[in-house]
Amino acid sequence: MKILLVSNMYPSEAFPSYGVFVQNTEAILKDEGFSIDRAVLTKKTGKAQKALGYAQHYANVVRKGMSGKYDAIYVHYAAHNALPLLVLKKLKPSVRIVTNVHGSDVVPEVASQEKFQPNVKKLLGQSTMIITPSHYYEKLVKEKYQVRTPIRIFPSGGVNAAVFYPNKENNAELMATYKLDPNFRYFGYVGRMDVGKGWDHLLNGFAAFLNEHPEEKAKTRLIMVGSGKDDAAFFELRKRLGLEESVVHFPLMKHADLAAIYNIIDLFIFPTTRKGESLGLVGLEAMACGTPILASRIGGILDYTKENENGWLFEPGNPQDLARGLAAYNKLSKEQKQQVGQAAYQTAQQYEQKTIQSKLSAIFHELRLKK
Known part of the structure; x- marks a missing residue:
């Protein structure tokens, strides 16, 4: 044919x-x-x-x-x-x-x-x-x-399993490659800095999380990967919120580099507000690396995200609800986080x-x- x-x-x-x-x-x-x-x-x-x-x-x-x-x-x-x-x-x-x-x-x-x-x-x-x-x-x-x-x-x-797979045992080496401080734990975002992607809600939500839990400023950082039409607005908002040290930015990356980031982070945050989010492949790529997700309750994400099983959901466009999701994640035991991460991995295998x-x-x- x-x-x-x-x-x-x-x-x-x-x-x-x-x-x-x-x-x-x-x-x-x-x-x-x-x-x-x-x-x-x-x-x-x-x-x-x-x-x-x-x-x-x-x-x-x-x-x-x-x-x-x-x-x-x-x-x-x-x-x-x-x-x-x-x-x-x-x-x-x-x-x-x-x-x-x-x-x-x-x-x-x-x-x-x-x-x-x-x-x-x-x-x-x-x-x-x-x-x-x-x-x-x-x-x-x-x-x-x-x-x-x-x-x-x-x-x-x-999802390409030859690229996106768990590799967390090499996190120290991966962090050194991307010049990340191993004394911090990291949350992550991958997506364009563009309309509907929710990068602004993420920055506001992360700022609210740090303000409500000031002890986290000394141990938690957010990695944001991506570029787009709103780059200038992103950098301005990051500065205005006082997040220049807490939010690490990388421009567009190749898939091999994205896989490394997915493994470095403890939690992938998917803040889209797009009703046209037809699947949300980045969420599945993160899950394929054994990383659970905190995602907007919208679009195709709902096809594969099961609340409290392989990830968590929050109200789209609501930074405070996002911050509450981060706080709830923070309260989980190491074993509970690993259990959700394993469930995320198993879900992603259905999309391999x-x-x-x-x-x-x-x-x-x-x-x-x-x-």
């Missing part, structure tokens, strides 16, 4: 983590014996480069779709790829499209994303199959678009790439039977 993979997000040497889960799904399909061709766009910077990049990408999608003999076109991100695919579908009605929807595809985060919604609805209606990362997101798609297209669930490429790859394969084999 020959598949054309279409995405406006795909890793490059300069941006190795950009759309890496798209690359993961490609690897899974190849491993399952499918033949894969690509029409993808790597990250561009600057308005002119982005405009040119998208123009070339759209032309490439239509050109390959018209000339190539593909059994299916597999698209990630409906919002930014709908236009060329709708053109292609009009020119070549026989083409079969499998649309994998994510995040802002269905729940726009800023006003400028609303303009894509009519095309998203059209594309989903004209797709042969829709893939969503979670049961939560499946429900959103059904409610919003009232589509009759069959929907299948596949968790965004899954080798475990789930047959699910993606089955979706495309089902498509073959629909001929």
Whole structure:
């Protein structure tokens, strides 16, 4: 079976983590014996480069779709790829499209994303199959678009166990690598400094936790990994809250470095406020390293986080509730924390790439039977 993979997000040497889960799904399909061709766009910077990049990408999608003999076109991100695919579908009605929807595809985060919604609805209606990362997101798609297209669930490429695994016995060595003081214990965050990611609620919640438990200032620090449009606001808020020494910042990291951070930290904090948080792969990556999570009670996170079993939940956008979660975690015994960490690890194994790859394969084999 020959598949054309279409995405406006795909890793490059300069941006190795950009759309890496798209690359993961490609690897899974190849491993399952499918033949894969690509029409993808790597990250561009600057308005002119982005405009040119998208123009070339759209032309490439239509050109390959018209000339190539593909059994299916597999698209990630409906919002930014709908236009060329709708053109292609009009020119070549026989083409079969499998649309994998994510995040802002269905729940726009800023006003400028609303303009894509009519095309998203059209594309989903004209797709042969829709893939969503979670049961939560499946429900959103059904409610919003009232589509009759069959929907299948596949968790965004899954977790790569060759990269994300427990390695806490080497924490001293890992801390030295990242120049972290071993006299502190660390909480952690991984994500863009951008709208809806909750980095500001985390800073406010962590500040409240330290203010309510001043003894923690001498033994607890927060690692925040990521960059984005709100970098300047992040640094300003960190300074205003007096957290410059307590909050350690790293820019974007490769997956191997993220795995090290997940192992160094005692608790991963996932403060997203996005209703379009279709799965939350970073939470599962942390859990795969045996690290429990304290996460917003929202989105696809609820598919895998069980309160007081493999993690804890707090009200989205509520720094005080986040602070209460940190205080509650602090009261647990070492054995209780280890027990939750082990449960987190066991949960993440259900999303490991080798475990789930047959699910993606089955979706495309089902498509073959629909001929």
